[in-house]
Amino acid sequence: MSSHKVAVIGAGSAGTLAAVRLRQLLNDAVQITVYERGSQAGGRAWDVDFAGTTIEIGGTVLHSTGRHTMDLMKLTGAEEGHYTSGISGDDKTFWFWTDKGFVVKTGDSLPSMALGIVKHVGPFSALRVTMSVQKVAKKWTGIYALQDAGQTFDTPQQMLSALGLNAETGVSVRDELHNHHVNSRMIDDVVVPIVHNMYNQGGELNSLAGQVGLAGAGLAGGYLFSVKGGNRTLFSQALAKIEADVQLNTAVTRIAGATNSDGGLTWTLTTSSGSSQFDAVVLAAPLALADLELTLDGTPLSVSVYPYQQVNTTLVVGELAPEYFGLPAGAKLPGNFFVADSAKQPFKSLGITGFSPVYQQRIYKIFSAERKMSDELLARIFSSVSAVHRHVWRGAYPVLPAGIDHVPFILAPGLTYGCAFETAAGAVEVEAVGGYNAGSLAANALRLK
Ligand SMILES: Cc1cc2nc3c(=O)[nH]c(=O)nc-3n(C[C@H](O)[C@H](O)[C@H](O)COP(=O)(O)OP(=O)(O)OC[C@H]3O[C@@H](n4cnc5c(N)ncnc54)[C@H](O)[C@@H]3O)c2cc1C
Structure with missing residues (x-):
């Protein structure tokens, strides 16, 4: 042949x-x-060898609901691991940071996160966002049946129409959630910080991208892993x-x-x-x-x-300085910070990503959109810095x-x-x-x- x-x-x-x-x-x-x-x-x-x-x-x-990803796992016999490595104890906590300080503090489980968010925004807005994300996720997973049946799409618009998702790309996530009577606290203090973490963009993102970001944070079920x-x-x-x-x-x-x-x-x-x-x-x-x-x-x-949007990824081995976060020296800090626009920080998210066996210290990952995390800036955020790695993504994601x-x-x-x-x-x-x-x-x- x-x-x-x-x-x-x-x-x-x-x-x-x-x-x-x-x-x-x-x-x-x-x-x-x-x-x-x-x-x-x-x-x-992409990964780097850093600090051991x-x-x-x-x-x-x-995400475990990603059928093609899971098919690749089967094809290659790859094993699942956790997306942070080598840390123990209470570090998988999330705090949401706004101009009013830390308005939501959650433990390391989804129910605890949900409870923390409900306390801040009330039950209705939290529920409306969860339901909306689950609805979008359900529509999106319809793609697998279509692809299994051999359907192809000449354009993204065709694919979106087949999934009933065209409207979601025509409106910003902020406007879409407002239209669904989601309150500003939920949008500005919770949704935007979460999508910052995913896309380094905010409420202006199209609603589909925003909701994919929220599903990526676990709001649509399934579980999260790395290889x-x-x-x-x-x-x-x-x-x-x-x-x-x-x-x-x-x-x-x-x-x-x-x-x-x-x-x-x-x-x-x-x-x-x-x-x-x-x-x-x-x-x-x-x-x-x-x-x-x-x-x-x-x-x-x-x-x-x-x-496409530039994003700086900065890895830091060190200890955070509570004073930078408006807290007294020695205060406990969370494993992950979700940052609202109102907090006016030079970074979009900051969180523990691993543990250095060389320095016996945590490794933090910081995403900042346009701004590089200079040594001077890191010296304010951290009380001690043992090692730093900087990577500039010339284009991390499209502007969406x-x-x-x-x-x-x-x-x-x-x-x-x-x-x-x-x-x-x-x-x-x-x-x-x-x-x-x-x-x-x-x-x-x-x-x-
Ligand atoms: C900082 C960051 C964090 C992210 N976090 C997540 C996350 O947690 N979860 C998630 O699901 N997604 C995440 N993403 C998004 C995800 O990584 C991308 O959507 C996805 O990997 C893009 O895949 P791709 O094949 O479309 O493009 P790419 O992965 O960019 O692949 C394109 C390839 O083409 C090569 N190439 C380019 N030009 C040429 C050329 N002229 N000739 C030959 N080769 C060329 C490039 O070197 C590259 O290897 C993140 C992205 C970034 C940057």
Whole structure:
């Protein structure tokens, strides 16, 4: 049987699921080459060795209701671990920080968090948000039955309509919750701090993204985990299992489609190490970050490029200074801080992420959107700092306002875009869904050849 040649650009969640789906649908009738600019697969699911341990610095928390993620766990035989490591005792507590101080203090369980929140906002607003998130999550999980039945989507709008979720991307999470009579305390002091932690953006996020953020915090059931040995290993191992040819440290700089003698399109990819031809291409890297040129018969392809948001991840081994948080020296502090806009802090979230066996101290992870956490700033937040690691995500997530006209999954015949859905909502599983769709579309295009 003649074999189709397909290139997948990007070995993150979207690219891996596209490759897995191509293998499922076309079996050995397809040769899959994955080009990855980085030194390993994983993309924004990434970890670093720091202070004697391994810490996730990108996509960290995975969700048990994410079917594609769980399928990758099965395919690779990966084991589940906790998303913080090596800490003990009472540290998984959450405090919500506003201009009025810590308005919600919760223990380490969901019921305790729920109780703490209800005390601050009243039962009705808390219930309305929970019900809304559960409704959105239920609609969203409808995607699996559609994908199992072989349904594909040419555009994110089509996918959203099929799931009954179009309205949610047309309105901000703040306006949507106001419309549902959720009070300002719930929105400003609880919802926004939680979505800050997920997206480093606030109430202006489209409502679907906001509610995905809340579901990611556990409001929609299921449980949260990370992969033992690092989330990114899920992708490298899955690509090895399906026998994709993975070209690491290889950036694609140009994707050029040219009409061939059969009237179809042949795709030529230019990389740092030469050029190769393919029958189909899945672009599974965000257009805003991929730094590549797209042409069709010599003319640049016209596609909207939506901006992505910079995020600084700072890891700190040390002891927090209670005084910075308006508390007396020696006061107990929580494991995690959710930060409201009104607290006017230079960071969006701060929490324990592990324990350093080298320093015998906790490791904190801080997310700050535009601002770098300077040594001077850290010296105010911490009473002692033993080690620091800084990582700048040039684009952590798309900027996610309401009402965007998303880029289609099909950019041209034989060229699909695995990250198209990310301007509606982004997370490891959401990108897996988009990548799976792009892989299915690519396989369908090849079967028609
Ligand atoms: C700080 C941070 C925290 C997060 N926390 C969570 C979380 O807790 N839970 C969650 O579910 N999600 C989280 N996310 C989001 C999640 O990580 C992403 O949505 C998801 O990993 C994106 O997958 P992707 O495949 O679409 O893109 P990416 O993971 O970005 O993959 C694209 C790949 O393409 C490669 N590439 C780019 N351009 C080229 C090129 N020209 N040639 C070759 N290769 C190229 C890149 O190197 C990259 O490996 C977080 C993200 C960040 C940054």
